[in-house]
Amino acid sequence: MAYRAPVNDFQFLFDRVVGLNQVVATDLFSEASSDVTEAILAEAGKLCETVLAPLQRNGDLHPAVLENGVVRTSPGFGEGYKAIAEGGWVGIAANPKYGGMGLPHTVTTAVNEMMSGACLSLQLNPLMTQGQIEALDHHASNELKAVYLPKLISGEWSGTMNLTEPQAGSDVGALRSKATDNGDGSFSISGQKIFISWGDNDFTENVCHLVLARLPDGVAGTKGISLFMVPKYIPNGDGTLGKANTLKVVSLEHKLGLHGSPTAVMQFDDAQGWLVGAPHGGMKAMFTMMNNARLGVGVQGIGQAEGAYQHALAYAMDRKQGKTPVQGSGAIIDHADVRRMLAQMKADTYAARAIALECAVAIDMARATGDGEWNARAAFLTPIAKAFGTDVGCEVSQMGVQVHGGMGFIEETGAAQYARDVRVTAIYEGTNGIQAMDLVARKLMDGGEAAERILDDIEANAEAARSAFPKLTGKVWRAAETLRETTEWMLTRDDLNDRFAGAVPYLRGFARVLGGHYHLKSAVAEGGEGPRTRLAAFYIERMLPEHAALLAHARAGAAGLYDITTDDLIT
Numbered sequence: 284m285a286y287r288a289p290v291n292d293f294q295f296l297f298d299r300v301v302g303l304n305q306v307v308a309t310d311l312f313s314e315a316s317s318d319v320t321e322a323i324l325a326e327a328g329k330l331c332e333t334v335l336a337p338l339q340r341n342g343d344l345h346p347a348v349l350e351n352g353v354v355r356t357s358p359g360f361g362e363g364y365k366a367i368a369e370g371g372w373v374g375i376a377a378n379p380k381y382g383g384m385g386l387p388h389t390v391t392t393a394v395n396e397m398m399s400g401a402c403l404s405l406q407l408n409p410l411m412t413q414g415q416i417e418a419l420d421h422h423a424s425n426e427l428k429a430v431y432l433p434k435l436i437s438g439e440w441s442g443t444m445n446l447t448e449p450q451a452g453s454d455v456g457a458l459r460s461k462a463t464d465n466g467d468g469s470f471s472i473s474g475q476k477i478f479i480s481w482g483d484n485d486f487t488e489n490v491c492h493l494v495l496a497r498l499p500d501g502v503a504g505t506k507g508i509s510l511f512m513v514p515k516y517i518p519n520g521d522g523t524l525g526k527a528n529t530l531k532v533v534s535l536e537h538k539l540g541l542h543g544s545p546t547a548v549m550q551f552d553d554a555q556g557w558l559v560g561a562p563h564g565g566m567k568a569m570f571t572m573m574n575n576a577r578l579g580v581g582v583q584g585i586g587q588a589e590g591a592y593q594h595a596l597a598y599a600m601d602r603k604q605g606k607t608p609v610q611g612s613g614a615i616i617d618h619a620d621v622r623r624m625l626a627q628m629k630a631d632t633y634a635a636r637a638i639a640l641e642c643a644v645a646i647d648m649a650r651a652t653g654d655g656e657w658n659a660r661a662a663f664l665t666p667i668a669k670a671f672g673t674d675v676g677c678e679v680s681q682m683g684v685q686v687h688g689g690m691g692f693i694e695e696t697g698a699a700q701y702a703r704d705v706r707v708t709a710i711y712e713g714t715n716g717i718q719a720m721d722l723v724a725r726k727l728m729d730g731g732e733a734a735e736r737i738l739d740d741i742e743a744n745a746e747a748a749r750s751a752f753p754k755l756t757g758k759v760w761r762a763a764e765t766l767r768e769t770t771e772w773m774l775t776r777d778d779l780n781d782r783f784a785g786a787v788p789y790l791r792g793f794a795r796v797l798g799g800h801y802h803l804k805s806a807v808a809e810g811g812e813g814p815r816t817r818l819a820a821f822y823i824e825r826m827l828p829e830h831a832a833l834l835a836h837a838r839a840g841a842a843g844l845y846d847i848t849t850d851d852l853i854t
């Protein structure tokens with residue numbers, strides 16, 4: 284089935300649920316009026332439906348290959364990328380001073396979701412570049428910005444992010460790549476990086492690698508790491524391309540999915556690079572890129588969930604099997620279990636989308652106002668948006684296979700590709716386990732203030748909805764109270780490992796409750812009757828109760844976990 288961009292959902296969420304109007308009310312984003320965002324969503328939606336979605340299968344069937352040291356991308360990807368670049372979509376949120384559109388991150392988030400739903404493996408390329416643009420804008424010298432930002436924003440050059448090494452995955456601090464000062468303002472970078480997304484391509488003039496490496500006086504661990512810009516071709520002073528740098532793609536990985544995205548092993552041999560940010564301040568600079576990318580990856584999961592849902596829905600409306608218990612088309616969509624699966628898929632995709640957009644609104648408000656509370660909210664919601672968005676992507680695409688029955692296991696329906704492609708989103712950009720640990724450790728270091736403020740909002744909203752939806756409101760309010768108690772439990776643990784043992788169920792429980800909140804808000808905004816209200820009732824009555832089990836698990840602590848010894852696991 285052809286991909287349909289969920290433009291109406293975005294507009295509804297912008298206008299009625301997450302409050303894009305407060306972003307537009309700031310000086311920084313005053314140009315992003317409703318008319319402008321409507322036109323942008325429509326334009327991006329058209330690009331996704333007509334240009335990008337037809338490429339999704341190409342990437343799967345004809346993966347990127349390495350030929351004589353050169354990466355050859357999947358058929359049509361070059362043209363698809365050109366359409367993204369020429370439309371200005373790479374620099375949609377970037378600084379206008381360097382050619383960007385300067386639109387709110389909330390709008391970018393919606394556009395990125397649609398592009399991910401249409402063709403995930405191609406969309407990963409501009410996503411990486413967007414993160415790099417933001418990192419350079421915040422941390423690079425004016426000279427570097429002047430050379431790189433206009434080219435990255437126009438999409439003539441693309442950007443990558445080089446952290447991972449064989450011994451340094453989640454533990455980035457274990458990296459061994461080295462940098463030495465050339466004494467002329469540049470550095471020599473040597474080392475091997477693995478799993479580098481879009482490490483090379485055959486459609487941008489240059490590929491700009493942001494590489495983490497250690498200077499000779501860099502201490503062990505993350506505090507001794509610096510960040511460098513290491514381009515494939517070294518730009519001349521006038522911005523034209525000069526000689527090739529001493530770096531290469533050694534090989535491309537054979538993967539479970541995402542075949543259209545070349546995942547490279549990169550070798551840097553005294554490659555010339557330039558410092559971004561302060562010496563040994565690499566993690567700080569890279570965090571700008573990683574935070575942007577974490578929300579971006581969460582949104583990749585949601586985009587894939589949307590695509591998988593649309594595929595499954597079309598199949599369920601067409602496939603006839605057995606006598607259905609209710610009068611209708613007689614297709615499998617009328618069987619209770621198939622209807623349950625479709626409703627769950629739709630309700631969770633919506634919940635994850637609302638969380639991601641709320642996180643983006645907080646990012647925009649923090650930027651526009653400099654208010655610490657918005658900053659704390661954005662920081663708190665980022666790991667939830669990443670982990671829940673990608674978990675939903677994985678679960679919804681698995682359910683999509685199930686809805687198709689045996690045909691889901693057959694590649695030509697495309698259902699299996701969603702399940703394979705989206706799987707990595709729960710792994711890269713910090714595994715979902717690491718996201719959950721960040722939530723219960725760093726993000727609760729404020730004594731739970733950011734969490735409490737979100738819970739206060741949920742309860743205030745529930746109170747306001749009580750007369751219209753007494754039953755649904757009570758369930759959301761009580762769930763928020765259980766979440767509050769669990770948050771307090773987390774805060775009173777002296778041993779962090781007690782928190783870590785329950786981190787994943789805590790994050791998931793938080794997302795479940797937030798989902799109830801946004802569904803309830805949507806029902807109220809709809810006026811109490813209609814498809815959003817019926818979906819809200821389904822979510823709150825049947826899916827929200829999961830929070831109780833999740834949060835009980837979150838409060839169980841570490842001791843019982845280690846009662847199961849390694850030997851127990853072996854025998």
Ligand SMILES: Cc1cc2nc3c(=O)[nH]c(=O)nc-3n(C[C@H](O)[C@H](O)[C@H](O)COP(=O)(O)OP(=O)(O)OC[C@H]3O[C@@H](n4cnc5c(N)ncnc54)[C@H](O)[C@@H]3O)c2cc1C
Nearest residue numbers: 444445446447452453478479480546707711712713714716
């Ligand atoms: C397709 C693909 C594209 C990628 N693109 C890029 C890229 O562009 N740039 C880049 O730099 N990297 C990239 N990566 C690497 C990716 O970010 C890492 O794979 C990821 O961070 C996990 O690291 P790891 O694979 O070494 O797993 P490990 O760190 O070995 O983790 C294995 C398991 O242990 C858990 N674990 C590890 N440490 C802890 C801990 N302290 N506490 C609790 N649990 C822990 C993890 O959650 C995981 O479940 C990519 C990976 C893939 C597969």
